[in-house]
Structure formats: C-alpha cells, structure tokens
Amino acid sequence: MKILCAVKRVVDYNVKIRVKTDQSGVETSNVKFSMNPFDEIAVEEAVRLKEAGTATEIVVVSIGPAQAQETLRTALAMGADRAILVQTDVETQPLAVAKVLKALVEKEAPGLVILGKQAIDDDCNQTGQMLAALLGWGQGTFASKVVPADGKVTVTREIDGGLETVELALPAVVTADLRLNEPRYASLPNIMKAKKKPLETVTPDSLGVDVTPRLTTLKVTEPAKRKAGVKVADVAALVDKLKNEARVI
Amino acid sequence: MANILVIAEHDNAALKPATLNAVTAAGKIGGDIHILVAGKGAQAAADAAAKVAGVAKVLLADDAAYEHQLPEDVAPLVVSLAKSGYGHVLAGATSMGKNLLPRVAALLDVAAISDITGVASADTFERPIYAGNAIATVQSSDAVKIITVRTTAFETAAAEGGSAAVETVAGAGAASLSRFVSAELTKSERPELTAARVVVSGGRGMQSGENFPLLEALADKLGAAVGASRAAVDAGFVPNDYQVGQTGKIVAPELYIAVGISGAIQHLAGMKDSKVIVAINKDEEAPIFQVADYGLVADLFKAVPELTAELDKR
Numbered sequence: 055m056k057i058l059c060a061v062k063r064v065v066d067y068n069v070k071i072r073v074k075t076d077q078s079g080v081e082t083s084n085v086k087f088s089m090n091p092f093d094e095i096a097v098e099e100a101v102r103l104k105e106a107g108t109a110t111e112i113v114v115v116s117i118g119p120a121q122a123q124e125t126l127r128t129a130l131a132m133g134a135d136r137a138i139l140v141q142t143d144v145e146t147q148p149l150a151v152a153k154v155l156k157a158l159v160e161k162e163a164p165g166l167v168i169l170g171k172q173a174i175d176d177d178c179n180q181t182g183q184m185l186a187a188l189l190g191w192g193q194g195t196f197a198s199k200v201v202p203a204d205g206k207v208t209v210t211r212e213i214d215g216g217l218e219t220v221e222l223a224l225p226a227v228v229t230a231d232l233r234l235n236e237p238r239y240a241s242l243p244n245i246m247k248a249k250k251k252p253l254e255t256v257t258p259d260s261l262g263v264d265v266t267p268r269l270t271t272l273k274v275t276e277p278a279k280r281k282a283g284v285k286v287a288d289v290a291a292l293v294d295k296l297k298n299e300a301r302v303i
Numbered sequence: 304m305a306n307i308l309v310i311a312e313h314d315n316a317a318l319k320p321a322t323l324n325a326v327t328a329a330g331k332i333g334g335d336i337h338i339l340v341a342g343k344g345a346q347a348a349a350d351a352a353a354k355v356a357g358v359a360k361v362l363l364a365d366d367a368a369y370e371h372q373l374p375e376d377v378a379p380l381v382v383s384l385a386k387s388g389y390g391h392v393l394a395g396a397t398s399m400g401k402n403l404l405p406r407v408a409a410l411l412d413v414a415a416i417s418d419i420t421g422v423a424s425a426d427t428f429e430r431p432i433y434a435g436n437a438i439a440t441v442q443s444s445d446a447v448k449i450i451t452v453r454t455t456a457f458e459t460a461a462a463e464g465g466s467a468a469v470e471t472v473a474g475a476g477a478a479s480l481s482r483f484v485s486a487e488l489t490k491s492e493r494p495e496l497t498a499a500r501v502v503v504s505g506g507r508g509m510q511s512g513e514n515f516p517l518l519e520a521l522a523d524k525l526g527a528a529v530g531a532s533r534a535a536v537d538a539g540f541v542p543n544d545y546q547v548g549q550t551g552k553i554v555a556p557e558l559y560i561a562v563g564i565s566g567a568i569q570h571l572a573g574m575k576d577s578k579v580i581v582a583i584n585k586d587e588e589a590p591i592f593q594v595a596d597y598g599l600v601a602d603l604f605k606a607v608p609e610l611t612a613e614l615d616k617r
C-alpha cells in the first residue's frame with residue numbers, strides 16, 4: 055500500500071508571533087519555520103507502517119513556496135521515499151489544498167492519506183475532512199491509533215468526551231492527533247541520504263487546480279492583552295483575594 | 304434574509320450545550336434560525352431543540368444511519384438541506400462540529416470558517432489564528448457560509464422559552480464508508496470542562512496520575528471541572544479529553560486554577576479568556592504568572608492541600 059502524507063511549512067511552534075502594525079498579517083520575515091508538528095506525527099505514522107511492512111512507499115506533498123522544499127527534505131530524512139512540491143506563493147487555504155491533494159491522489163493512487171489534524175498557523179482543522187469529501191472517502195480524524203488490515207482501517211479518535219473507534223473502508227483519509235506517536239528526529243546519515251531522494255516540483259496550474267483564496271482577510275489584529283496580576287504571599291492571602299477582591303469563591 | 308441552519312449536537316436524548324452557543328452566534332448574523340437534529344430515535348433531542356429561545360423551526364432527520372452521526376453519513380443530508388436555501392450553516396467548534404462541517408463545505412465547494420469568536424456582519428467574522436496570538440477578520444463571498452463557533456465566545460441561548468414546530472425530513476441513508484465500532488467515554492461526576500464555572504488544571508508538575516486526587520479534592524470543594532496540560536495527558540496522568548489548549552479544549556470559566564503548569568503559548572491559547580486566573584508554580588519565572596491575576600510561588604504538594612483545607616474552614 056502506498057501512503058501519501060501532506061506536510062505544511064509553518065512558523066515554528068516556539069516562535070512568539072508578532073502582528074504587523076499595518077494589520078495585514080503576522081510578521082514572517084526573520085522567523086524560524088518548521089514542519090507543522092501534526093504533520094511530523096503523520097509522517098512518523100507512515101514510516102512506522104512501512105517499517106511494519108504494511109506500507110510499501112511513502113510520498114510526501116507540500117503546497118507552498120520554494121522554501122517548503124526544506125520541509126519536504128525533513129520528511130524524506132524521517133523516512134519518506136519521494137516528495138512533491140506544489141509550488142505557489144499565494145496563501146494556501148484548506149479547500150485549495152484539498153483540491154491539490156485530490157489531483158495528486160488521482161495520479162498516485164495511494165491506499166491511505168495521512169495529514170495533520172490542524173495547521174498551527176491558520177488553526178483551521180479542515181483540510182483532511184475536505185479531502186475525504188472531495189474523494190468520496192471515509193475520514194478518521196484526530197487519530198490516536200491507526201490499524202490498517204484487510205482492506206479496512208480501524209481508527210481510534212480523540213473526541214470531546216474521550217475516545218471513539220471507527221472502521222473505514224480503504225482507501226481513506228486519516229488526520230493525526232498528538233497521541234498517535236512520538237515523531238523521531240532524523241539522524242545525520244538519514245539527512246544526508248534524504249538529499250538524494252527524488253523531489254519533484256509542479257504547479258497548481260499543471261494540476262488544473264485554482265488555488266486563489268476563497269476567504270479574504272480584511273485585517274489581522276492583536277488579541278486583548280491580560281493585565282499582569284499580583285503574587286500572593288501564601289494560601290491564606292490567595293483565598294482572601296479570591297473571596298473579597300475577585301469574588302469568585 | 305436567508306435562513307440559518309444550526310446543526311444540533313446531541314446524544315439522541317438531550318442537546319449538548321454547544322448547540323446553544325451556536326444558536327446565539329446565529330442570532331448575531333440575523334435571519335430565521337432552524338436546528339437540524341440528525342439522529343436515531345432522536346425525538347427527545349428534537350423536542351429539546353424546539354424549546355430553545357429564538358429558534359423558528361426544528362428539522363428532525365430520524366434514521367438508523369445517523370445513530371452515531373458519522374460525518375460520511377450526515378454530511379450529504381446537510382448538503383442537500385443547505386442547497387434548499389440556507390445562507391449559513393453553523394455548529395459548535397467541538398470535535399463533532401470540526402469533523403462534520405469541513406466535509407459539508409467541500410461538498411458544496413465553499414470555504415469553511417473555523418472557530419469564530421465574533422460576527423462583524425453576515426459575511427464577515429473574527430477568528431483566532433496562531434494559537435490565539437492574532438485575530439483575523441475574514442470575509443466570505445460564498446453563497447453559503449459554513450461556520451464553526453467557539454463556544455466560549457458566545458453565551459448559551461436560553462434552553463427554555465421557545466416553541467418551534469418540529470418538522471420531519473427524510474434521511475439520505477448510509478454512505479457505507481465508515482462504521483462506528485465503540486466509544487470509550489470518560490465518566491465523571493464533575494461538571495463538563497467547557498461548561499464549568501471553575502476549572503482546576505494540572506500539569507507535568509503533578510508528577511503522576513496518582514497525585515491527581517489532590518486536584519480532585521480541591522475541584523470538589525469548588526464544584527470545579529478538572530483539566531490538564533498536554534504534558535500531563537501525554538504522560539498518561541489523565542485521559543486525552545482533559546487537555547486544555549490550542550489543540551485541546553477551549554475554556555473560559557469564572558476561575559481557572561493552573562497547578563504545576565508552566566504556561567506555554569499552546570496552553571494559554573485554551574484558557575486565557577478565563578475571568579480570573581490563579582497559578583500555583585514553584586518557579587517564580589514560569590510564564591503562567593504573566594497571565595495570572597493571582598500567582599502563588601509554592602510547592603504544589605504543600606499549597607494544594609492547604610488551599611483545600613482553607614476552603615473547608617469557610
């Protein structure tokens with residue numbers, strides 16, 4: 055079974071982002087970028103399925119600027135076999151990404167597509183569900199366990215009340231949640247090897263997909279700031295404040 | 304003005320509160336509000352929906368295929384309803400809403416707008432991005448707007464006072480792409496995390512799951528729900544549904560007590576709209592103190608039992 059994984063290049067999760075003063079967006083120059091953390095989990099799962107003999111080939115895809123090649127190389131260093139960059143400089147919105155991925159799925163015919171549950175920049179949590187819809191496939195979102203067998207995949211999902219397990223016909227789309235696995239760090243030899251693995255660059259046009267954003271961002275502003283509070287000396291002082299100042303107990 | 308369809312979240316018997324937050328958001332958009340209850344043997348949930356203040360009509364799709372409300376089965380139903388003349392489709396930004404609505408949007412070839420925290424007009428919405436460190440105002444020109452609603456940003460609509468008619472709609476049948484196998488739901492006598500007036504959360508500083516009863520004793524004194532940081536969930540101290548944060552649950556209680564939690568931005572994203580924040584941490588430099596109204600620099604193993612005892616004295 056071939057597995058396709060989608061990996062997004064995002065501002066690193068450790069960066070404290072700043073909103074631009076002209077309210078056009080967030081500052082992204084001179085900022086560290088990395089692979090979306092959920093996508094590392096997605097790639098790790100694919101690599102483990104290959105190591106277990108379930109998967110035969112792992113193709114990783116990123117839609118974004120030329121620099122997304124670095125993100126793809128990271129995925130190759132983790133153990134993916136082949137990469138496709140769908141190069142574009144426009145802001146990629148989930149519906150457009152889903153359409154690009156659908157076009158690639160039709161070419162590559164994977165048995166399973168694994169995405170992250172959420173990109174930590176736009177916080178949309180949409181793309182996997184949209185891709186599954188466009189393909190007419192089942193979706194195992196927010197997965198904490200993925201077991202493919204006999205033309206089906208059993209997915210345990212992290213839901214608001216606890217866990218839910220569903221069984222999907224393959225091919226299917228899975229989106230990775232935090233507890234699915236702990237992604238490996240690529241070793242130096244694997245990073246070197248990854249440089250020689252195939253990385254193909256195509257454009258959305260060549261796939262016949264229009265990636266023009268559907269939603270217009272009118273402005274981006276800073277959230278209301280919390281006022282710094284006070285330190286209290288001991289538990290008695292805390293209880294006094296909560297009772298008599300904040301009046302919440 | 305086109306009508307608004309709110310997708311009910313329910314367990315076939317009762318409505319989940321997220322539905323009521325979505326109704327309030329719908330009220331800010333303007334237009335008649337209809338609620339869809341898709342379920343199996345869900346008459347009771349539909350009757351509850353009909354009593355919600357401000358609701359004009361309830362659509363009940365009762366079909367064996369909707370027992371577990373799998374998105375593969377429910378999405379085609381919502382799509383056909385949306386095409387019959389709704390301008391907006393809303394649901395709470397819960398694991399159910401987030402699972403379903405993007406699927407609906409893609410089938411309609413429109414964008415989905417996740418986790419809105421504000422309604423500027425019928426086509427313009429505010430939503431947090433980058434773990435809530437920025438707020439984007441986005442405008443949609445799509446014919447149908449597909450929206451999930453951050454529940455903490457909108458009050459719950461009154462559950463009583465309405466008297467909408469319940470209309471039966473035919474189900475679209477099973478898509479046969481997915482099958483429900485089982486659910487392992489966390490049982491608790493305490494209030495639900497996202498609806499609690501007080502939340503007590505523990506982090507890696509708790510050291511193990513065996514120490515969580517310390518927090519539970521405090522929570523019970525306060526009628527509070529218990530939450531956790533990702534680190535505490537990853538370490539297996541508590542179940543996944545306790546996680547508060549960017550990629551867990553969003554809470555905004557009257558009082559949030561963070562115990563042994565450092566205050567990473569991903570955690571703050573889930574609780575910084577709480578009215579009053581208390582932090583108990585032994586590291587006075589911990590970032591959690593930058594958002595805490597009241598900070599106590601102390602060893603939690605000493606401070607938490609003391610706090611529980613102090614509350615006893617009242």
Ligand SMILES: Cc1cc2nc3c(=O)[nH]c(=O)nc-3n(C[C@H](O)[C@H](O)[C@H](O)COP(=O)(O)OP(=O)(O)OC[C@H]3O[C@@H](n4cnc5c(N)ncnc54)[C@H](O)[C@@H]3O)c2cc1C
Binds near residue numbers: 507
């Ligand atoms: C993609 C992604 C998504 C994430 N999503 C979330 C999310 O939704 N929610 C979330 O919480 N995190 C999330 N995180 C993780 C986040 O970055 C932090 O790693 C996590 O919040 C840290 O948890 P913590 O504060 O419990 O642990 P730590 O950062 O290890 O802090 C433990 C704290 O306990 C204190 N402490 C230790 N012992 C004691 C004691 N005896 N008494 C008092 N204090 C003590 C320490 O001083 C320290 O401040 C996410 C990360 C990523 C990459």
Ligand SMILES: Nc1ncnc2c1ncn2[C@@H]1O[C@H](COP(=O)(O)O)[C@@H](O)[C@H]1O
Binds near residue numbers: 093
């Ligand atoms: N530009 C992109 N390139 C590759 N994958 C993407 C892109 N955007 C989103 N994805 C995938 O879709 C998931 C969910 O993203 P989102 O719906 O934007 O939160 C991510 O974790 C990725 O796996």
